[in-house]
Structure formats: structure tokens, C-alpha cells
Amino acid sequence: MHQLTFxxxxxxxxxTVFSTAGDSLLARGMKxxxxxxxxxxxxxxxxxxxxxxxxxxxxxxxxxACYMSALSWADLTYVLPATxxxxxxxxxxxxxxxxxxxxxTRWLGIALIVAGMGFVTAGPSVTxxxxxxxxxxxxxxxxxxxxxx
Amino acid sequence: MKDxxxxxxxxxIGMAATTGDVLLSYSMKRVGDVGELWKRRGVLAVIxxxxxxxxxxxxxxxxxxxxxxxxxxxxxxxxxxVVPASASLTFVANAVAARIFLHERVGRRRWIAALLxxxxxVLMAL
Numbered sequence: 001m002h003q004l005t006f007x008x009x010x011x012x013x014x015x016t017v018f019s020t021a022g023d024s025l026l027a028r029g030m031k032x033x034x035x036x037x038x039x040x041x042x043x044x045x046x047x048x049x050x051x052x053x054x055x056x057x058x059x060x061x062x063x064x065a066c067y068m069s070a071l072s073w074a075d076l077t078y079v080l081p082a083t084x085x086x087x088x089x090x091x092x093x094x095x096x097x098x099x100x101x102x103x104x105t106r107w108l109g110i111a112l113i114v115a116g117m118g119f120v121t122a123g124p125s126v127t128x129x130x131x132x133x134x135x136x137x138x139x140x141x142x143x144x145x146x147x148x149x
Numbered sequence: 150m151k152d153x154x155x156x157x158x159x160x161x162i163g164m165a166a167t168t169g170d171v172l173l174s175y176s177m178k179r180v181g182d183v184g185e186l187w188k189r190r191g192v193l194a195v196i197x198x199x200x201x202x203x204x205x206x207x208x209x210x211x212x213x214x215x216x217x218x219x220x221x222x223x224x225x226x227x228x229x230x231v232v233p234a235s236a237s238l239t240f241v242a243n244a245v246a247a248r249i250f251l252h253e254r255v256g257r258r259r260w261i262a263a264l265l266x267x268x269x270x271v272l273m274a275l
Contacts, residue, residue, distance in 0.1 A: 007184065008184075023232055026219075026220070026223060027223050030220060030223045030224045031223075031224075033224065047220060060216075064212075067173075068173065068177055068183070068199065069183050069184065071173060071174045071177035071178070072177040072178070072180055072181060072182050072183040072184075073182045073183075073184070075174075075247065075251075075253045076170060076171070076174040076243060076247045076251060076253060077243070077244055077247045077248075077253050077255050077259050077263065078259070080170075080240060080243055080244075080263075080266075081259070081262040081263060081266050084236075084240075084266045084269075084270075087232065087233050087236055087269075087270055087273065090232050090233070091233070091273060094227070100227050103275070105272050105273075105275045106272065106273045106275070108269075108272050109233075109268075109269040109270060109271070109272030109273035109275075110269065110273065111269070112265045112266070112268050112269030112272060113265070113266050113269035113270065113273075114269075115265050115269075116261070116262040116263070116264070116265030116266035116269060117262070117266065119258055119261050119262040119265060120258065120259055120262035120263075122258070123256070123258040123259065123262075127253055127254040127256070
């Protein structure tokens with residue numbers, strides 16, 4: 001079974017970490033600003049001036065670069081579960097930094113997500129697609145064959 | 150009322166994010182492995198190639214809609230409700246959309262993973 005290189009695992013880890021950190025900083029900034037409503041649309045545009053929101057956006061841009069890189073060599077249905085640990089991290093950050101409660105069902109949810117992540121990462125990252133248009137520069141190096149499942 | 154706002158934001162985030170994910174995944178598959186391209190042609194070639202893919206801009210636009218909906222949603226609901234709930238919706242929609250539009254072969258392993266994660270995310274939103 002084809003294994004991802006260490007660099008590619010780093011990219012997947014980057015997706016997880018940067019999206020979590022970015023979302024958390026955004027949430028902190030938006031809490032500071034209070035409720036934004038449609039009647040107060042300029043408030044939403046001014047939100048980017050809040051330093052927490054700015055930092056959050058920068059981290060989310062880093063996340064986006066990692067995400068695009070991953071999508072260039074792995075299937076969407078692989079990248080999403082493989083990086084789903086981000087939701088667990090978001091809950092933990094919400095719990096420890098923003099003091100939001102984690103109930104028993106939420107802990108159960110965390111367990112399921114971790115299990116799902118283990119399932120998909122044990123399989124191939126790319127499935128051969130019949131009508132896959134290969135651009136001349138694309139190398140077939142990561143095209144692992146789907147074994148059976 | 151606040152809850153209704155939060156769930157409306159969650160629905161919009163989910164739909165916009167799915168559209169964006171599918172368009173971006175399609176674009177990046179056309180671009181090819183950016184790591185390889187970077188090594189052989191440099192980072193400028195990567196940027197030029199990515200920005201030159203028309204569906205990439207469409208995907209970014211859909212993501213921008215999802216992002217601004219997220220900003221709205223976060224000001225109405227808890228971080229640990231809005232993020233997991235919209236993610237769960239995006240997740241299920243994406244698995245279906247990737248099969249239909251991207252022709253990815255979603256095998257047994259991926260369905261199990263998708264259902265486990267989506268179920269887990271739903272539990273987290275309860």
C-alpha cells in the first residue's frame with residue numbers, strides 16, 4: 001500500500017493545526033465585537049480591523065495553502081476525514097481557552113471522529129479516476145492503487 | 150431566535166463550503182501535484198498555474214461566502230456548535246458531491262470513515 005511521504009503528512013497536520021488556530025482566534029475576535037446583524041453590515045466589514053480577527057485570517061490563509069497543496073495530490077474524500085481532528089481540537093480549544101462546556105455526548109463524538117480518521121488514513125490517499133485529465137506536468141508518483149475496499 | 154439565526158448560518162456555510170470544496174478539489178487535480186511542480190519550476194509557476202485555473206476563482210468565491218457566513222454564525226452561536234455543525238453538513242454533502250462530480254471512488258473504508266466522522270461531528274453539536 002502506498003504511503004504518503006513525511007512532507008505530505010506535515011501538510012495534513014498543517015491543515016488541522018492552522019484551521020483550528022485560525023477559527024479560535026476568529027471566535028475570540030468576534031466575541032469581543034459582540035453580535036453582528038444584517039442591520040449593521042459595516043460592523044462585519046470593520047471586523048477585519050480587530051487584531052484577533054486579522055491574526056485569525058492570516059492563519060486561515062496558511063491553512064488554505066496547505067489545503068490546496070493536499071488537494072493537488074489526494075482525494076477530497078481522503079483529505080476531509082484525515083484532517084477531521086481539527087473539529088476535536090476546536091472543541092478542546094473552546095473548552096480550555098473560551099470556557100465552553102464539553103458534555104458526555106460531545107466526548108463520544110470526539111471518539112467517533114478519531115476512529116473515522118484512523119479508518120481513512122489507513123487506506124489509499126488517491127483513487128484512480130477514469131476521466132482524470134492529467135496535465136503534462138503532473139507526475140503519477142502519488143497515484144496509489146486502491147487495493148480493494 | 151438567536152438559535153434560528155445560528156442554524157440558518159450553518160446551512161448556508163454548509164452549502165457554500167461544499168460548492169467551494171468540490172470546485173477547489175477539481176481545480177487542484179487539474180493543476181497536479183504542487184510539490185513536484187514547485188521543485189521543477191519554482192513557486193511562481195505554481196501560483197501562475199493555480200490562479201490560471203478558472204474554476205479556482207469560482208471555488209474561492211464560494212469559500213468567501215462560507216467564510217463570511219461563518220463570521221456571522223460565530224457571533225450568534227458557540228464556537229463548539231457552529232463549527233462542528235456546519236462541518237458535519239459539509240462533510241456528508243462533500244462525500245456525495247465528490248462521488249458525483251469528482252468521480253472519486255468512495256470505497257467501504259471511506260464510507261465508514263465518512264459516517265464515523267459525520268456522526269461524531271453531529272454528536273458534538275448536540
